Amino acid sequence: MNEKKAFETVRHSLKPRRFEHTERVVEQATKLAEKYGGDFKKIRMAAILHDYAKYRPTEEMRQKVMKNSTLPMRLLDYGDELLHSFVGAVYVKEELDIKDEVILSAIRYHTTGRAGMTLEEKIVFLADYIEPGRTFPEAAEARKLAEDDLDLACLASLKNTIIHLSNKSLAIYPDTFEAYNDFVNK
Ligand code: DGI
Ligand code: FE
Numbered sequence: 623m624n625e626k627k628a629f630e631t632v633r634h635s636l637k638p639r640r641f642e643h644t645e646r647v648v649e650q651a652t653k654l655a656e657k658y659g660g661d662f663k664k665i666r667m668a669a670i671l672h673d674y675a676k677y678r679p680t681e682e683m684r685q686k687v688m689k690n691s692t693l694p695m696r697l698l699d700y701g702d703e704l705l706h707s708f709v710g711a712v713y714v715k716e717e718l719d720i721k722d723e724v725i726l727s728a729i730r731y732h733t734t735g736r737a738g739m740t741l742e743e744k745i746v747f748l749a750d751y752i753e754p755g756r757t758f759p760e761a762a763e764a765r766k767l768a769e770d771d772l773d774l775a776c777l778a779s780l781k782n783t784i785i786h787l788s789n790k791s792l793a794i795y796p797d798t799f800e801a802y803n804d805f806v807n808k
């Protein structure tokens with residue numbers, strides 16, 4: 623799978639607005655990779671495909687969680703918005719034949735983060751949060767931090783995500799807390 627084919631694939635799987643978000647995430651991830659390193663080609667591929675499953679039917683993704691032993695069952699107990707990252711990584715592997723774990727894990731953890739994130743995971747996670755289309759004030763704060771400290775920017779994103787979700791009384795996935803604790807103790 624080359625970049626051009628990956629872009630074509632997501633252009634057909636996503637609505638135009640989501641595809642434009644994806645293009646901005648790729649651009650943002652590219653800038654972060656130039657600054658902080660990581661596997662450049664794998665970061666870009668993960669960024670292109672990160673929301674591949676965004677518009678898959680919820681019921682189909684829930685079925686996938688129940689059938690696929692590699693997917694944590696507890697995903698079913700949190701908001702359905704979480705499914706597209708974890709289940710998306712499985713679809714990318716099965717449907718697009720991408721087997722590279724650096725790419726797959728950057729897709730899998732792009733929404734929640736996790737403890738012990740790889741550099742590639744951090745970059746895709748943060749690029750998704752700070753791409754220029756995110757106009758809320760917390761994104762600007764994280765964008766500023768990203769200029770010289772990747773971990774502090776990830777911490778701010780996680781903190782704001784936890785605040786945002788708890789303000790809406792939504793369940794928070796344990797990986798999100800574990801990622802937050804990991805960065806806060808750095
Ligand atoms: O797919 P995007 O919109 O580009 O961004 P994303 O993958 O970060 O998804 C954001 C959505 O996921 C948003 O509706 C909030 C939700 N979300 C993020 N972290 C958690 C979460 N939902 C729950 N229930 N728990 C989480 O920890
Ligand atoms: Fe996403």
Ligand code: FE
Binds near residue numbers: 732733747750751
């Ligand atoms: Fe995100």
Ligand code: FE
Binds near residue numbers: 672750
């Ligand atoms: Fe996204």
